[in-house]
Amino acid sequence: MSSENKPSANLEPNWGSWKIHRGPDVPVGMDDWLLDRGSLTSRLVKASGGAFRVRVVHQGWGRPLYSESQLLRTRRAETALVREVELLGHGVPWVFARTLIPASSLRGGARRLANLGEKPLGAVLFSDPSMRRGPIQVARLQPRHPLFAAATSHLEQKPAELWGRRTLFYLAGKPLLVNEIFLPEIPLLVKEPKQ
Numbered sequence: 001m002s003s004e005n006k007p008s009a010n011l012e013p014n015w016g017s018w019k020i021h022r023g024p025d026v027p028v029g030m031d032d033w034l035l036d037r038g039s040l041t042s043r044l045v046k047a048s049g050g051a052f053r054v055r056v057v058h059q060g061w062g063r064p065l066y067s068e069s070q071l072l073r074t075r076r077a078e079t080a081l082v083r084e085v086e087l088l089g090h091g092v093p094w095v096f097a098r099t100l101i102p103a104s105s106l107r108g109g110a111r112r113l114a115n116l117g118e119k120p121l122g123a124v125l126f127s128d129p130s131m132r133r134g135p136i137q138v139a140r141l142q143p144r145h146p147l148f149a150a151a152t153s154h155l156e157q158k159p160a161e162l163w164g165r166r167t168l169f170y171l172a173g174k175p176l177l178v179n180e181i182f183l184p185e186i187p188l189l190v191k192e193p194k195q
Contacts, residue, residue: 011146012067013139015166025140026163029188034138034165040087040095040180041122047187048089054118055093057084057150064100064177065146071168072177074102081106081114083121084150094186096151097121098179105174113176121178125169134168141181151181159184 014020018035026034036043045052062082063069069076080100087095099121106114113124125131141148141162152158164181 011144012065013141013145013147013164015067015137015139017135018138020138027188030163030182033182033186033188034163035136037133037136039122039126041120042126044087044089044094048094051090053088053091054120055086055088056118057086057096057153059083068100068177068179071166072100072102072175078102083116085121086154087120089185089187092185093154093183096181096183098147098150098181099176101176102174105171105176107174108172110171110174113171125171128171130170130172132170134170136165136167138163138165147179147181151183155184 018031033043041052060082061079063077064072064074064080064082066076068080069078072080074080080102083097083099083101085097085099086093087097101110101113109128113121116124141151141164142160143149143158147164148162151162151164162181162183164179166177166179169176169178
């Protein structure tokens with residue numbers, strides 16, 4: 001079936017490698033956030049001087065977007081646990097994160113992912129020795145995209161576009177998908193402290 005016959009696919013950003021998206025349209029400093037393979041949680045804690053917290057926007061069972069189900073290799077009608085949170089620095093939303101965890105991934109020790117509350121997912125993932133991270137996909141999000149609408153629902157004045165990334169993680173060999181959408185207030189020129 002071609003993408004023209006998939007209306008939901010047409011409403012999604014063009015996810016792909018950094019090679020596809022790099023260029024003058026990417027805000028200065030954004031590439032540093034998009035390409036960092038370390039824990040985003042740890043980086044945000046440092047960038048905020050410890051004034052970091054997670055605010056849960058929504059958590060419940062739902063259907064993945066078309067490209068999300070493709071990446072997770074789930075059937076289109078299959079539901080997943082959808083967790084949407086804002087990652088705040090100094091009380092200001094810096095990142096909107098949408099995580100999808102198929103029911104088949106919530107077995108064994110991974111069941112704890114269903115009960116994170118305001119605990120950052122990154123703290124769990126990056127402390128688990130079984131965690132494996134797949135390639136980072138990057139996209140420019142525009143107002144017609146559902147992820148853009150979800151990420152900016154709290155903003156009175158919407159930006160013309162946002163940048164985001166998504167990564168397939170594996171915990172004990174089971175997949176979960178993490179979308180991270182960088183909001184307008186994210187500090188773009190944060191200098192990491194020297195160690």
